[in-house]
């Protein structure tokens with residue numbers, strides 16, 4: 001039977017993610033539009049993003065926070081191009097985005113002394129195999145496999161290398177041990193559901209020291225440049241002097257999202273919302289015979305990008321192309337009904353469903369979605385049986 005209750009908001013995409021509850025276009029009313037971002041008012045808005053991010057996330061006072069071009073990709077590329085080279089690199093990958101950083105390190109930067117630690121979708125690379133005297137590059141939460149690192153215990157406090165962490169689908173939903181990380185990046189459209197535009201780059205004092213003392217042998221595009229001279233950090237970047245022009249509407253939207261985060265219990269509240277969403281999905285998975293987590297080990301299961309596989313025996317008997325067609329059918333049906341958008345697995349990941357469970361998603365909307373998923377799966381099953 002077709003369910004009758006619909007999620008109030010059908011937005012379960014893993015990026016851009018759902019806007020925060022209560023968001024309207026009016027949340028942007030105070031945007032500093034039509035003005036220079038370098039004027040006092042514009043700069044104050046940019047500084048507000050930096051200050052609120054620091055406060056909510058508990059980022060240490062001696063860490064720099066910069067608003068940089070090109071979203072999380074821009075922030076992470078900028079860090080890799082500015083920092084990597086002086087030490088051997090251990091790079092970890094267990095899904096598409098981590099694999100992308102491997103490609104850049106090996107094929108673009110062409111670094112020679114690189115150890116790649118890989119794992120299949122649903123698993124995690126061998127964290128204990130990293131060497132604290134090397135630079136370590138990794139993704140906190142693999143958005144396309146739904147696998148996160150369980151904690152930072154595997155990172156040594158007295159490491160000699162730097163840790164570079166792409167945390168775009170982890171910050172504001174998971175505990176980030178800042179003292180274990182030297183570079184942390186994210187984008188605005190993920191956990192807080194902001195507008196995609198600039199990225200955030202956080203640097204520890206040790207990362208800053210590396211930037212100051214190291215001049216990479218490759219050319220540095222203006223968009224990546226963090227130095228104001230051969231041995232000087234461009235400090236302005238970390239005070240709201242962006243390298244190029246930001247959208248002040250996107251900036252306003254980020255401020256609105258950060259203010260919502262503060263009102264929602266701060267980081268603790270956001271983590272609790274996301275973990276409760278994961279628990280709700282886990283309850284449904286436990287009572288649903290046709291679906292399972294791609295990450296079988298609960299200790300590494302993401303509380304934001306929840307990736308599911310279809311476990312029904314009739315699906316396992318189909319050829320690879322038809323297996324992939326099953327979640328596509330479910331996704332198409334739900335989209336047509338307007339009850340869930342963008343929940344297909346990532347294009348490089350094994351076929352399945354991916355449901356965003358970050359802090360801006362309401363638990364009640366997930367609960368309303370489950371009967372629809374069951375309904376759509378039954379529809380798909382009937383259709384495949386008829387075609388067989």
Ligand SMILES: Cc1ncc(COP(=O)(O)O)c(C=O)c1O
Nearest residue numbers: 015071072073097143166168187
């Ligand atoms: C883990 C991870 N890294 C990087 C990116 C790329 O982020 P952006 O599109 O903000 O540059 C994404 C986007 O989904 C991601 O999930």
